[in-house]
Ligand SMILES: O=P(O)(O)OP(=O)(O)OP(=O)(O)OC[C@H]1O[C@@H](n2cnc3c(O)ncnc32)[C@H](O)[C@@H]1O
C-alpha cells in the first residue's frame with residue numbers, strides 16, 4: 001500500500017479544480033496542439049462542464065479543417081491525484097488495456113506534445129489559499145451516448161449492465177499495475193476507516209446504524225480477507241459511468257478514478273448499491289434492481305461461496321460509505337443543502353436493506369439471483385420496497401355505482417379464485433363484485449388491508465369489502481407476508497421452498513385480513529383470519545396461488561396434512577385463513593342487520 005491516508009479525503013475538497021473554460025483552453029493550446037491538429041486550422045471549443053465529484057470534466061468539440069466534428073473529454077484531476085503520476089499512469093494503462101477487449105469500450109487518453117499521456121500545470125482550485133495548485137490534465141476520447149442516469153432503467157438493462165461489468169472484471173483479471181495497490185477511502189476493504197467520519201452524520205440513529213454496519217463488517221467480512229479473491233477493480237460502476245447508445249444498449253464504461261486493487265466482489269457490490277439507487281431501483285424496486293444486476297454479473301463471472309456470503313453486508317458498506325462521506329462533505333459546506341437532498345435516497349435504501357427487510361430475505365433474493373429456478377417463473381425478483389408509497393392514489397378517479405347494484409356490498413378484488421371462495425363462504429349475503437387491480441401496498445398486513453379498503457371505497461362509492469392475503473414464514477419473521485404475490489410471481493413454488501433451505505423451521509401461517517367500509521370516509525373494520533401450516537414441495541392442482549405448497553396443520557383428519565390444493569373448496573373454506581376472516585365479517589354483518 002502506498003502513502004495515501006484517509007485525511008486525503010479532506011485535502012480532496014481543498015484541491016478540487018475550479019477552472020474556467022479559458023483556463024482549460026489555454027492548457028489545450030499549449031500542450032495538446034499536435035493531437036488536436038491545431039496547426040492545420042482545426043478549431044476547438046469547450047461546450048460544457050460535466051458533473052464530477054472530485055475532479056472537473058469539460059466537453060470539447062473539435063472540428064477539422066475539412067469540417068469533421070468529434071467530441072473529446074478534458075479531465076482536470078483533483079490536486080490529490082495530480083500529485084501521483086503513477087496513479088494517473090495507472091488509469092491510462094487500465095483504459096488502454098480494456099478498450100476493445102471482450103466487447104468493452106472505454107475512453108482512452110490522447111498524447112500531449114511532450115509524448116506523455118497527461119500534462120501537469122498550475123490551475124485554480126477550490127481553496128483560495130491553495131490556489132493555484134499543480135493539476136494534471138488529460139485529453140480523452142468521448143463515448144457517444146447518454147449516461148444510464150438519464151435513462152429509464154429497467155431490470156433487463158441492469159441485468160445487461162451486470163454482464164458488462166463481469167466482462168470488465170474478467171479482462172481486469174489479466175491486468176496489474178504497481179499503483180493499483182493503494183489506500184482509497186472508497187475501497188470497501190477499508191470500511192473501518194469510515195469510523196472517523198461517523199461524527200458528521202446528522203442524527204444519532206443514523207450514526208448508530210453506520211457504526212453497526214462497520215462493526216458487522218469488521219467481525220464477519222474483514223476476517224475473511226485472505227479468502228476473498230482479489231484483483232484490479234473499476235470500483236465505481238454507477239449509472240453516471242455507464243454509457244448507453246441510441247437503442248439503450250451498453251455503449252461503454254468511463255471513469256477509472258476510484259480504481260484500486262481490492263476484493264473482486266467489491267466491483268459487484270458497488271454496482272449493486274448503485275442499482276438500488278437507479279431510476280428502476282428508486283421506483284419501489286431497489287432490492288429487485290440489485291438482484292437483476294447480480295443475476296447478470298453472476299451468469300458471466302460466477303461468485304464463490306465466500307463472496308456470496310458477504311454480498312449483503314458489502315452492498316450496505318458501499319451505501320454506508322456514500323452516505324457517511326456525503327454527510328462529511330455537507331459538514332464542510334453547510335450552505336450546500338443539495339448534498340443532504342442528494343444523500344437521502346441513499347439513506348432510505350440503506351435503512352431498508354439494513355433494518356426493514358430481514359437479512360435472510362435479502363440473502364434469499366440474492367441467492368435466487370445466483371441460482372435462478374431452472375424452469376418457470378421470471379428471474380427478476382420483483383419485491384417492492386416496504387417504504388414506497390402508492391403513487392397512483394391521486395391519479396385514481398371515482399367509479400359510479402351501476403344500476404341494479406343498489407345497496408349491495410361490493411367485494412373488490414382482481415383475483416377470480418378469491419372471489420369464488422368468498423361467494424361460497426358468504427352464501428346468503430347480497431354481494432356483488434367489482435374487478436379492480438388495487439395497488440399492492442407495503443406495510444404490515446393490517447395496514448395494507450385497511451389502506452386497500454380506503455382506496456376501494458373512494459373509487460366504488462358505498463359499502464365495500466376488500467381483503468389482503470399474506471403467507472408468512474415463521475423462520476423469516478413473517479416474510480414474505482403481504483409481499484407473497486411478488487415472491488410467488490418471481491420465484492415460483494420451487495423458489496419459495498428454496499428460501500427456507502437452511503432453516504429447520506418450515507412452518508408458516510396463511511393470513512387473510514378482510515376490511516369492510518360502509519362508504520367513503522367511514523371507519524374501516526378489520527377481520528383477521530389465520531391458519532397454520534408447513535411449506536412443502538408442490539402437491540395438487542396449481543390453479544390458485546401458493547395453495548399447492550401450503551400443507552395445512554389444522555382441522556383434524558379431513559384437512560391436516562393435506563395441501564390446500566389437495567382439498568376440495570368446501571373443506572378448504574372450513575379451515576382456511578380466508579374462511580375464518582370472512583366468518584367474522586359475516587357475524588358482524590348479521591349483528592348489524594346487513595345480512
Ligand atoms: O386484487 P386483490 O384482492 O389484491 O388480489 P391479489 O391476487 O392481488 O391478492 P393479494 O394482493 O392478497 O396477494 C395475495 C397473493 O397470494 C395468493 N393467494 C391469495 N389467497 C390465496 C389462497 O387462499 N391460496 C393460495 N394463494 C392465495 C394470490 O394469488 C396472490 O398472489
Ligand SMILES: [Mg+2]
Nearest residue numbers: 438439440485
Ligand atoms: Mg393484490
